Amino acid sequence: PSTFLSAPSCQLTCTKVFSSDSKFPKSSSFAARHIGPSTVDIRVMVNEVGLKSIDEIVQKAIPASIRLTDELKLDPAIGEHELLSSLKEMAAENQVWRTYIGMGYYNCFVPTVIQRNVLENPGWITQYTPYQAEISQGRLESLLNFQTMICDLTAMENANASLLDEGTAAAEAMAMCYRQNKRKSFLVDCKCHPQTIAVVQGRAELFGIKVNVVDITPDLDMHEACGILVQYPDTDGCVQTNLAQVAELAKQKKTVVCVATDLLALTLLTPPGELGADVVLGSSQRFGVPLGYGGPHAAFFAARKEFIRHMPGRMVGVTKDRHGNMAYRLALQTREQHIRRDKATSNVCTAQALLANMSAMYAVYHGPRGLQRIGQRVHNFARVLAKGAAEAGFELVNPTGLYFDTLRLRPTKPMEEIRSRAASARINLRFYDDRATIGVALDETVSEADMNDLLRVLGCKSSVAELAERLSPDEGLLASPLARQSNYLEHPVFNSYRTETAMVRFLKRLENRDLSLVHSMIPLGSCTMKLNATTELTPVSWPEFSQLHPFAPTDQAGATEPCSSSWRPS
Structure with a gap:
């Protein structure tokens, strides 16, 4: 109608619609919305390199000997609304029961102010990995809050800005212990979470380290072990009362003491740092991050000062710019991308920074x-x-x-x-x-x-x-004697934002200190997140996906069947 469109534009729209092969074109295709280059853009680019089409680029770039000639066997394309309808049908296959399995995974309340303004906000999602400090001041400040939170709760001197998960953090702890004293034995508490033990054993094979799963007692033989890993509280819920004695014995044998722990428990329990731990690790999931059928969740890793140059992952520090203003940056060297592969301590992409930011905001x-x-x-x-x-x-x-x-x-x-x-x-x-x-x-x-x-x-x-x-x-x-006596989270950032209005303003202030896809193209960033459409990310918050425990019976996770079956050979 002319009320909404001028006659020429209306005529153009009608011509485009009814000149197509279909009389009922989709109103929202992914291609039109999310593949950036237009036909004109593509023509300009191929002309610039002296070719005629993208097909010609492919033919010249990929040798014929390895080039596939068959068409991909794909289902017909669907639009955004059809995708959401399909995902809702998949979600209905999942059964969300009340789950009290534990083992390092717990349901929690995600504060809606954080869900809406961080987890579902492209101003936080698209650029969450802070590759460039100059355009990452907001998220670097938040990650520094994460490190402060971990140091305070664990009573340790240094913490990194997150790792992949608790099992990986435990494996990184073992690798760090080995780098310290080169002993080829590592002791693991038999009361650690089973999946943590399995990850440590898998990593140990690559290092040639022998993992001994043992019952932790003060008279344990540690003289040949590079380190020891204790769960506090353990996977059965028991809080060990002899951790300080075990740590003292380990120090006499020059064995590094690693403790896997629970952040919420440390609000009431004496922290491992006060009991002699050298390294403290775990998952920050229950600090405001959904279960998500096992992930993604940010792990934490804290250690004493003497281990700082052997710690995995990255650490955010405070410095001054050339004008004398305070600024945030990644401290030490970027060890995740070390020019010598054997010197790299971990992968920068496995830091789960978005989830670390959510946990930090939960504490704030x-x-x-x-x-x-x-x-x-x-x-x-x-x-x-x-x-x-x-x-x-x-x-x-x-x-x-x-x-x-x-x-x-x-x-x-x-x-x-x-x-x-x-x-x-x-x-x-x-x-x-x-x-x-x-x-x-x-x-x-x-x-x-x-x-x-x-x-x-x-x-x-x-x-x-x-x-x-x-x-x-x-x-x-x-x-009990293990009741926590020390204070934690005394910095003003953890004591200033109690109302939703104050919290929203704080989140927006940090968001505006970053360059993200909401401002412009991102020269460096997390490719996996910045290329995800809103429609693709919407189901992440649905309870049918976000509230599934990873160890729930498989018949309650029916929506995983289409995903797993798609990888099976036909």
């Missing part, structure tokens, strides 16, 4: 008191669950009797009965390979109603309210 938003309240709530629910389990006849499998959020329980009733009740309530628990014990790991999303359902699954007749009345202040972590 909640602050030290908010994080402590979350930790206290989770721990108190675990105490209630322990009382309810004991009432129902379960035995707590925990050598020290101390735990933060996870319980390993031995039932007296048939395991199948518990499994059946859990399935009826759409609850996932951890069923150990011994077929005699179960694990329950709680998180910040657990409500009183969820707890009552869990108690019913265990066969406890008391309610949360009734059990909570029986809690004694003389019990639990806060009454």
